[in-house]
Amino acid sequence: MPDTLVTAAAPPVDLEPQLLALGRELSERRSPLHAATRGAYDRAMALAASDPQLRAALFRLVDVAPACAGSAELAEHLAAYLEELDEPAPPVALGTRAATSPLARRATGRVAATLVRSMAGRFIVGESVAAAAPVLGRLWQRNTAVTVDLLGEATVTPAEGEAYARRCHEALISLTAASKAWPERPLLERDGIGRLPRVNLSVKVTALTPLTRAEAPDRGRLDAARHLRALLRRAKELNAHLHVDMESMASRELILELVLDLLDEPEFADGPSTGLVLQAYLRDSEELLDRILERTAAAQRAVPLTVRLVKGAYWDHETIEAAQNGWTPPVWTDKAESDRCFERLTRRLLDAHPLVRTAIASHNLRSVAHAVAYARHVGLQPRDFELQVLRGLGDDLQDALAAAGLRGRTYCPVGDMVAGMAYLVRRLLENTSNTSFLASRASGSDLEELLRRP
Ligand SMILES: Cc1cc2nc3c(=O)[nH]c(=O)nc-3n(C[C@H](O)[C@H](O)[C@H](O)COP(=O)(O)OP(=O)(O)OC[C@H]3O[C@@H](n4cnc5c(N)ncnc54)[C@H](O)[C@@H]3O)c2cc1C
Numbered sequence: 001m002p003d004t005l006v007t008a009a010a011p012p013v014d015l016e017p018q019l020l021a022l023g024r025e026l027s028e029r030r031s032p033l034h035a036a037t038r039g040a041y042d043r044a045m046a047l048a049a050s051d052p053q054l055r056a057a058l059f060r061l062v063d064v065a066p067a068c069a070g071s072a073e074l075a076e077h078l079a080a081y082l083e084e085l086d087e088p089a090p091p092v093a094l095g096t097r098a099a100t101s102p103l104a105r106r107a108t109g110r111v112a113a114t115l116v117r118s119m120a121g122r123f124i125v126g127e128s129v130a131a132a133a134p135v136l137g138r139l140w141q142r143n144t145a146v147t148v149d150l151l152g153e154a155t156v157t158p159a160e161g162e163a164y165a166r167r168c169h170e171a172l173i174s175l176t177a178a179s180k181a182w183p184e185r186p187l188l189e190r191d192g193i194g195r196l197p198r199v200n201l202s203v204k205v206t207a208l209t210p211l212t213r214a215e216a217p218d219r220g221r222l223d224a225a226r227h228l229r230a231l232l233r234r235a236k237e238l239n240a241h242l243h244v245d246m247e248s249m250a251s252r253e254l255i256l257e258l259v260l261d262l263l264d265e266p267e268f269a270d271g272p273s274t275g276l277v278l279q280a281y282l283r284d285s286e287e288l289l290d291r292i293l294e295r296t297a298a299a300q301r302a303v304p305l306t307v308r309l310v311k312g313a314y315w316d317h318e319t320i321e322a323a324q325n326g327w328t329p330p331v332w333t334d335k336a337e338s339d340r341c342f343e344r345l346t347r348r349l350l351d352a353h354p355l356v357r358t359a360i361a362s363h364n365l366r367s368v369a370h371a372v373a374y375a376r377h378v379g380l381q382p383r384d385f386e387l388q389v390l391r392g393l394g395d396d397l398q399d400a401l402a403a404a405g406l407r408g409r410t411y412c413p414v415g416d417m418v419a420g421m422a423y424l425v426r427r428l429l430e431n432t433s434n435t436s437f438l439a440s441r442a443s444g445s446d447l448e449e450l451l452r453r454p
Pocket of ligand 1: 244245246247277279281310311312313314315331332333334335336337338361362363364367388389390410411430433435436437438
């Protein structure tokens with residue numbers, strides 16, 4: 001364990017030549033396998049990118065999705081929002097012009113639902129853990145670990161929170177059973193610190209309790225702690241890993257303190273393997289990392305905490321909310337700031353090995369290549385850090401990482417389309433922003449340009 005609790009800022013080592021070589025290598029190794037499944041999604045992405053009103057309609061759809069009873073109702077909302085567009089882009093215009101009668105509108109809704117469902121198929125691994133299990137097994141076989149996310153966000157009633165918790169328990173049990181048939185994959189099962197669980201579940205605190213945004217945060221904390229404690233016990237009993245996702249600023253403090261406090265409880269001193277998420281788009285993310293490292297060092301748990309480093313998925317939400325309230329946004333407003341912060345945090349996390357296990361989660365080849373180059377520079381082995389991607393967005397990168405002998409993990413959402421709507425639209429919006437790496441790549445930007453220092 002390092003002598004200092006908080007790692008000092010890393011010296012500015014110049015790794016550009018190694019990084020560029022790695023970025024080119026990973027780019028060349030991208031598998032053409034997934035190109036065929038990209039068509040509908042790429043067209044939807046291009047459409048949304050070209051039309052701010054369509055983007056706004058999709059945002060509204062995310063808000064209404066949790067209240068919809070089924071995909072038909074969801075599709076009706078989508079059709080109604082599309083009708084309100086002033087000058088819809090051509091494919092949308094065609095669909096909405098046809099929808100003049102209630103019958104025709106329902107038909108448009110059905111077309112919209114089919115489109116959304118086909119896009120959902122790219123991101124969602126299966127409607128249930130049982131349906132997803134063969135896909136997860138195949139990924140493992142191809143030397144890619146997985147983390148399963150049970151779709152369903154921002155619970156509205158306590159009964160929904162109970163149901164989500166129950167689904168998480170069931171998922172841990174059935175994934176443990178399914179994973180017994182997976183073949184041995186040494187790179188995925190052990191690092192220099194010790195054993196890595198085969199089963200890895202990502203959970204959302206706002207899905208466990210409806211009380212996180214209430215005026216009485218203590219009630220939300222107690223409710224969430226009750227559920228999370230039971231899940232930690234279950235994960236420990238099954239030797240599984242439990243990862244707590246990070247969400248918007250409204251629940252950030254609650255989630256961070258909740259996880260760190262629970263891990264201080266004596267019954268969790270020797271497990272389970274647990275993780276949390278650090279968002280580099282937050283202006284105060286470096287101070288958050290100080291806190292995480294200090295608390296982790298003080299806790300002296302037998303199993304190190306895993307920190308998944310991401311940029312952050314709620315950028316639009318945080319900037320809009322700040323503007324509405326006249327606040328300074330909690331997030332960087334220049335994309336390059338988020339990218340630079342991501343690189344600083346990458347170095348600090350890798351420097352903190354073995355106090356924490358690091359998982360770099362990004363589809364940006366520059367961010368990924370930087371992490372690999374720095375890990376090599378500080379003498380870490382490929383098994384000592386992890387690179388994570390989202391199913392449907394990082395499929396070709398996932399294969400390139402496995403081919404390069406790096407430890408990759410794919411985040412695999414499981415659930416039905418209505419539950420997945422918020423997730424799906426967030427992915428769509430994220431990748432229609434003109435600053436997104438994937439959007440730039442899809443529009444043909446030069447690789448050397450994309451790999452340039454932010
Ligand atoms: C395995 C995995 C797990 C994830 N889990 C979580 C999670 O728990 N919580 C969470 O919040 N996110 C999570 N994400 C999503 C992640 O935060 C990013 O939204 C996503 O990965 C896109 O970032 P990128 O590095 O891949 O792409 P890039 O295109 O390099 O970066 C896009 C990101 O840059 C930031 N950005 C965009 N515009 C601006 C701007 N004008 N100014 C400043 N910053 C800007 C945003 O964060 C945006 O998402 C996860 C991602 C992965 C791969």
